[in-house]
Amino acid sequence: MAASRTYDAIIIGGGHNGLVTAAYLARAGKRVVVLEKRPRVGGAAVTEEIFPGFKFTMFSYVVSLLRPEIIRDLDLPRHGLHVLPLESTVTPMENGNYLAAWGDHDETRRELYRHSPRDAEAYDEYGRLMHFMAQAVKPILSMVPPDPTSFDPRDLFALLRLGKHFRGLGAERLHALIKLMTMSSADFLDEWFETDVLKATKSASGIIGTFLGPRSPGTVFRAWGFAKGGTGAVSESIASAARAFGAEIRCDAPVARVIVKGGRATGVALENGDEISAKVVVTGLDPRRSFLQLLEEQELPGDFVADIKRFKFRGSSGKVNLALDSLPSFTCMPGIGRQHRGALSISPSLEYVERAYDDAKYGEFSRNPYMDVIIPSMIDPGMAPPGKHVMSIFVQYAPYNLNGGWTDAKREAFGDAVVNTLSRYAPNLKSLILHRQVLTPSDIERITGLSEGNIFQGELALQQLFFLRPASRWAKYTTPIRGYWQCGSGTHPGGGIMGANGRLAALEIVKAT
Numbered sequence: 001m002a003a004s005r006t007y008d009a010i011i012i013g014g015g016h017n018g019l020v021t022a023a024y025l026a027r028a029g030k031r032v033v034v035l036e037k038r039p040r041v042g043g044a045a046v047t048e049e050i051f052p053g054f055k056f057t058m059f060s061y062v063v064s065l066l067r068p069e070i071i072r073d074l075d076l077p078r079h080g081l082h083v084l085p086l087e088s089t090v091t092p093m094e095n096g097n098y099l100a101a102w103g104d105h106d107e108t109r110r111e112l113y114r115h116s117p118r119d120a121e122a123y124d125e126y127g128r129l130m131h132f133m134a135q136a137v138k139p140i141l142s143m144v145p146p147d148p149t150s151f152d153p154r155d156l157f158a159l160l161r162l163g164k165h166f167r168g169l170g171a172e173r174l175h176a177l178i179k180l181m182t183m184s185s186a187d188f189l190d191e192w193f194e195t196d197v198l199k200a201t202k203s204a205s206g207i208i209g210t211f212l213g214p215r216s217p218g219t220v221f222r223a224w225g226f227a228k229g230g231t232g233a234v235s236e237s238i239a240s241a242a243r244a245f246g247a248e249i250r251c252d253a254p255v256a257r258v259i260v261k262g263g264r265a266t267g268v269a270l271e272n273g274d275e276i277s278a279k280v281v282v283t284g285l286d287p288r289r290s291f292l293q294l295l296e297e298q299e300l301p302g303d304f305v306a307d308i309k310r311f312k313f314r315g316s317s318g319k320v321n322l323a324l325d326s327l328p329s330f331t332c333m334p335g336i337g338r339q340h341r342g343a344l345s346i347s348p349s350l351e352y353v354e355r356a357y358d359d360a361k362y363g364e365f366s367r368n369p370y371m372d373v374i375i376p377s378m379i380d381p382g383m384a385p386p387g388k389h390v391m392s393i394f395v396q397y398a399p400y401n402l403n404g405g406w407t408d409a410k411r412e413a414f415g416d417a418v419v420n421t422l423s424r425y426a427p428n429l430k431s432l433i434l435h436r437q438v439l440t441p442s443d444i445e446r447i448t449g450l451s452e453g454n455i456f457q458g459e460l461a462l463q464q465l466f467f468l469r470p471a472s473r474w475a476k477y478t479t480p481i482r483g484y485w486q487c488g489s490g491t492h493p494g495g496g497i498m499g500a501n502g503r504l505a506a507l508e509i510v511k512a513t
């Protein structure tokens with residue numbers, strides 16, 4: 001069937017980044033259509049009622065980096081966005097003790113003092129440094145990466161600005177930033193603290209979504225909140241803003257290929273054979289799908305194809321979603337209390353986390369995995385029927401390339417490993433489980449389209465960041481095909497619910513068209 005309407009822009013994929021691009025383009029007066037293959041928008045940021053009455057923030061579960069300029073520009077609170085604080089992290093230890101970080105600074109300091117007066121003293125200075133590091137990195141999240149090999153005045157000016165920014169940090173902080181970017185989280189944290197469980201819990205945030213352990217370089221990093229309604233509510237709020245600006249959003253509309261004529265993208269063909277044309281086509285899919293699936297290899301330069309084939313995915317995370325009859329009691333902090341309203345980190349020691357990685361290195365899922373657990377229904381009661389609860393368990397490591405491949409039996413064995421491990425810290429957990437959903441990297445790939453189940457549309461490793469994401473010379477949201485743009489997490493500044501990629505892409509498109 002022939003297309004009935006021509007658009008200024010087609011956005012392939014209604015992930016949160018595709019939706020941000022659509023909203024900004026529509027706001028700029030463009031006629032925009034979003035084509036999403038699934039029955040709902042959001043991609044890896046979706047909320048689904050998997051079991052009647054129980055709503056799961058199925059993949060991603062917490063929000064921290066969503067750019068404030070996007071919240072403002074798109075007036076997201078008016079469209080339903082409401083982020084609730086997730087104040088504490090409790091790490092149960094194997095000896096029955098625990099380490100807790102609470103919303104109250106003085107209380108956290110006292111808690112640390114219980115473990116190590118030296119660490120309690122170091123904690124404030126560490127916190128100040130991390131705050132400063134976050135401030136140092138922030139401008140980079142909102143900039144189009146300049147090409148260091150280019151003589152284009154725009155690139156030279158941006159490089160100069162970047163140089164000035166880093167110089168402005170001062171020697172000491174610049175050195176700390178370089179160490180933070182390049183050292184293993186274990187080595188970096190060794191320089192600050194002596195309490196193993198503290199180092200293990202802090203290191204865990206650096207390994208999420210990577211195929212690296214806490215002793216691997218470049219793993220020091222990343223404060224969280226819970227969106228009312230789950231991360232799907234973030235996507236829905238952006239979709240609502242996009243529609244309010246005039247964008248059209250079509251679900252159940254999988255794109256089969258991008259139509260290229262004379263080296264220029266002119267539209268897309270849907271899997272049902274429909275063709276839709278537009279002045280520009282923007283992909284929110286990961287680089288492998290955007291270039292190696294939606295296009296023919298011969299339509300692209302050989303060196304670019306080689307770069308995209310080299311781009312590393314290596315999904316390493318799984319997710320277990322539980323519907324619970326009531327709340328579990330944790331041995332380290334029995335009964336019901338504020339520990340249920342924050343995160344629970346299963347990271348009792350650095351060695352524990354490194355051993356979890358060891359299993360994955362040799363093609364097995366971790367028998368004793370690192371887990372980041374929250375109970376969304378304790379933060380937003382609307383997530384489960386009265387008195388019942390949902391538990392979200394993010395699990396590391398589950399390698400995409402499991403020995404012998406993922407099967408239904410291995411999925412269940414992985415789910416059992418997760419529940420058994422958590423039951424060591426919450427012995428009544430098993431008896432409370434009403435339903436369980438286990439998602440392997442292979443399931444993540446099948447449902448969301450994220451290649452190899454990589455949660456960030458490609459590893460966030462130093463060699464795949466900034467002007468190298470997804471490939472050198474093509475980190476400014478353009479592609480070798482004229483009129484074909486990219487806006488997903490596979491571009492700078494990478495994955496996570498930030499929307500920065502989608503916004504930067506849209507601003508570049510508006511400038512160019």
Ligand SMILES: Cc1cc2nc3c(=O)[nH]c(=O)nc-3n(C[C@H](O)[C@H](O)[C@H](O)COP(=O)(O)OP(=O)(O)OC[C@H]3O[C@@H](n4cnc5c(N)ncnc54)[C@H](O)[C@@H]3O)c2cc1C
Nearest residue numbers: 013015016017037043044060061062255449489495496497
């Ligand atoms: C298990 C898991 C846990 C995570 N936890 C967190 C977390 O707690 N906090 C956080 O900030 N980040 C988290 N992340 C990462 C974050 O969710 C992603 O980086 C982000 O949502 C990616 O958004 P995106 O818009 O770039 O791409 P995607 O969400 O991948 O969107 C791409 C969209 O394209 C659609 N699509 C694919 N193929 C086609 C096609 N052929 N035609 C049309 N549409 C198509 C997909 O259905 C999808 O909607 C997690 C991810 C996973 C998987």
